Amino acid sequence: MKGRNADFMRWPVVLVLAIWFMSTAWCIEATSLYKMKHKNAYATMMYVGTPRDYEFYIAVRVLIKSLSALNVEADLVVIASMDVPLRWIRALEEEDGAKVVMVENMDNPYKHQDNFDKRFKLSLNKLYAWKLVDYDRVVMLDADNLFLHKTDELFQCGQFCAVFINPCVFHTGLFVLQPSMEIFKDMVHELENGKENLDGADQGFIAGYFPDLLDKPMFHPPPPNGTKLGGQYRLPLGYQMDASYYYLKLRWSIPCGPNSVITFPGAPWLKPWYWWSWPVLPLGLQWHEQRRQTLGYGAEMAVILIQSAVYLGIIAMMRLARPSLSKLCYRRSDKSMNLVHNSLKLVALWCILAAYVTPFFIIPYTVHPLLGWSLYLLGAFALSSVVINTFLLPMLPVLVPWFGIAGTLMVMAFPWYSNGVVRALAVFGYAFCFAPVLWLSMVRIMAGLQLSLEREAFMPRLGESMPRPSWFKLY
Template sequence: MGKVVAWVVWVMLIVSQVSMGTSVVESEEGTRVLEGQTKTRNAYATMLYGGTPRDYEFYVAARVLLQSLASLKANADLVLIASASVPRPWLNILKKENVTVKVVEDIHNPYAKRRNFEKRFKHTLNKIYAWTLTEYERVVMLDVDNVFIRAPDELFQCGEFCAAFLNPCIFHSGLFVLKPSNETFNNMLEEIQREVPNPLDGADQGFLTSYFHDLLDRPLFHPPHLPFQQLTGLYRLPQGYQMDAALYYLNLKWNVPCGQNSVITFPSIPMLKPWYWWSYPTLPLGILWHDKRQATIGQKQLVTSQEKNNNSGRMNLRSAQSFHIPRCHPRVVKAMLVVSLSGCYILPFLVVPTTVHPLLGWGAFFFGSFSLLLSIAKAFKLPFIPVLVPWLTCIGMYFIMLWPYHSNGISRSLLMIAYACISSPCLWWCSKELFFSHNGKNDEELAATWAPLKSITPVEFTKLC
């Protein structure tokens, strides 16, 4: 009889906990938020802040990161720590994608007054807000330039702080595991306000490295066999959880034996982050990010903006063809020719949306530059072959980089160097044909290209030049 009563009490407790855990509350914006047991015990989190020239690119990267985790069936909540400066429409889209958004005030960065401080790191100290997510037992904090091969949910079994070392002596803050604690957060905030030494970069990387200065001496993390067992203390993560993309480019394949290959990171030059269309095939791994984007949020919005840019480009070409200037000194015309030919490559590069798929990006770039080159050749009455040979040379280099059968990164680089050496005489011939005179004949022809306006006197003509 006593056992029956105990079972009844146990069932009643379970029912009461479930009923409390599945309560539904109405938020300030009218969205329905489930509380308690409806959430998971852990979370993958990233951050987003405004005030940089590349805000939109990082917003798109954050969406791709979080939705790729959702597509991998990660058993954890998805959280975005957003600065108050992030546009609200962006946050609303993330909420619709089942991301929990936490809006925070930017933490003042006392290291920003350094002479060599990079402004893009000004608000990266917001990353310590991850320690305020106390509704979770463990949080995996991420930078948006991570690409997940699999969902490494075993990381939630790690200790109070765990991170991987890309540098032999300095761990990488692009991915780390933490146990949320308001006490730790407040202590970190005090350390920042006291301006503790941050010799590395004045950002989150340098601060966390100094705060967890003894992580290098800690043991390597090995997931416990029991699925719900959690470790305590600090651990180093195997490199498989932070595979530096640079390791791939040497052999054009992965060779990371320690730890299951899980996450690729791109701690490279900011302008070669994987979401930029020009990063592939310049860096072969960039296509992985675009594949993730295509499988999650898609490219629809950028295609629309691409069509708008193409339409405006056609309008500019029509206006350029009808543009005439008075006759100028041959040297002035040559300078204009140099600027015009350079602009044929620079303008399409600037017009193409930065995070469009590489195939669309390169296609639009080559088509736009080809159209502009034809217009310039027609306007200046230039021979077409010298004008188009550099364009064809660029296409040749593109296909060399795109060729998938390179044995390793060294042979790929050597082939690119050999192609550049072979192409250089052709480029020199083109420059001679376009810019250098033959007994003064080209100067006269180039100057005569721009017919003088009949109403302009020689004095006015001299003033214009």
């Protein structure tokens, strides 16, 4: 009886151990599959510490999702510094399917160079790509790459391959590498010894570490049978097309290699994810189309709706308030009237300028260009109406810049230009023809201000009410 009881008591223990063993084995297998789903990887990096952290976070997510949409046969890896917010890490892993590798920020010994740009202070974190030794090959990417086609053939390239978008210096916005702890340790050693670096960033260091790449042969993909080349190769320009080439002819004409990847190495405030990038730069809309199809704009829509409601409320309030606002705050002074008049003119002009500048900086930077420009025009109109009511200005001259900006956008967005030179000339011609109109509007505004001052229309004595000027008509 005791033996039966003992056997009966052992069964739960055995069952629990069996379940634990099976679940542990499954977790190990699942983790292994997650980490090593493929032999190769597309990798990018993300760190914080700049005013543009959120924009690059969005750019990294769109890059990861666009690669997933192309069904690439490789893992998607993000090399993230330890201070990246945890909610961003979770979004990358759980929503985007990326594998996040956490690293310590690599100290930049070149940060005191005279030509050093602070936005590249942590860019040497890119060297951690050589530590991804679980993979045969890694294609290392900057966040501002726009993929048009699948490029898995790059995994057949050698130990190091990159594109020369500059005739003499290859670009590190996309390169292929074979991970190696030996190379990584040697790179760290070179950093500690102060190896020469022309720009103090990853571009200068990696270019100096592989100085002979210009003399290496061009990469031509071998048959897709798993063959991997050895050594170093130059990649055809089609794997890293500088967007500047496109703007000359408004089309691609790169004969060497597939037109697969676009990069935007220009001014930092003209990256494709900013809403003002289109129609200033036509390719910006193509990047936003990828975002619309993958990540969407849910994160910014609440702010867009709130700002729209505020602007519409201002317009409605100004229509109801009419010009009476100006009589609330001013009182005539008999001393130094010329100084007061000139000061008020200057204040009015600065307020007009602020009405057109302020909305530009409070719109979320990464919204769709059509949303961004629409919200900007709405905000500029709303704030201009405040200036019109406050200083009793004629409506049309104040809104001439508004019409000018809207016209410029339409001229730039015209889709049937034969090439970029014609487009630039059209914009220049429009600006040349519009300049006299803008000048006349400024003259009309100054005349309106002078007339209001002479009639004391917006500087009455307290308790007095002045008749509305005959030229004044808001709506």
